[in-house]
Every structure is written in C-alpha cells, then in structure tokens.
Amino acid sequence: MFCINCGKQINDGEHICKGCGKLSAGIRDELLALSEKTADYKCEKCGGDIRAEQHYCGLCGAQTKAGA
Numbered sequence: 001m002f003c004i005n006c007g008k009q010i011n012d013g014e015h016i017c018k019g020c021g022k023l024s025a026g027i028r029d030e031l032l033a034l035s036e037k038t039a040d041y042k043c044e045k046c047g048g049d050i051r052a053e054q055h056y057c058g059l060c061g062a063q064t065k066a067g068a
C-alpha cells in the first residue's frame with residue numbers, strides 16, 4: 001500500500017511509513033477496531049465507554065460495576 005500522508009510505498013507488515021513516520025492506514029484501522037473492542041460497557045450516567053478493569057468512568061467519574 002501507499003502512505004496516505006506522503007505517498008511513499010509501505011511494505012506489508014510495516015506499520016509506520018519510512019517517509020514521514022506516520023502510522024499506515026492499515027494499522028490505524030486495527031487500532032480503531034481495538035479501541036472499539038476495549039469498551040466493555042457504557043457508563044450508566046453519561047454513556048461513555050468503560051473497560052472492565054476501570055473502576056471509575058473516565059468522563060464523568062461515576063463508579064462503575066467494577067468499582068462497586
């Protein structure tokens with residue numbers, strides 16, 4: 001694939017462009033999918049994403065199921 005930022009070719013398996021140092025589009029999608037996956041449930045107060053290991057909501061500070 002080619003870097004969406006500078007147009008240099010990025011080899012398969014490379015996550016960072018050698019030309020400009022930006023993350024390749026592929027790894028960005030992976031990170032995005034990962035960040036979606038890490039939200040285990042929603043805050044009951046504000047609806048923010050909460051991971052199972054979080055004891056407090058990062059957005060509103062409400063105690064989560066894990067913290068209760």
Ligand SMILES: [Zn+2]
Nearest residue numbers: 003006017020
């Ligand atoms: Zn680049």
Ligand SMILES: [Zn+2]
Nearest residue numbers: 043046057060
């Ligand atoms: Zn919240």
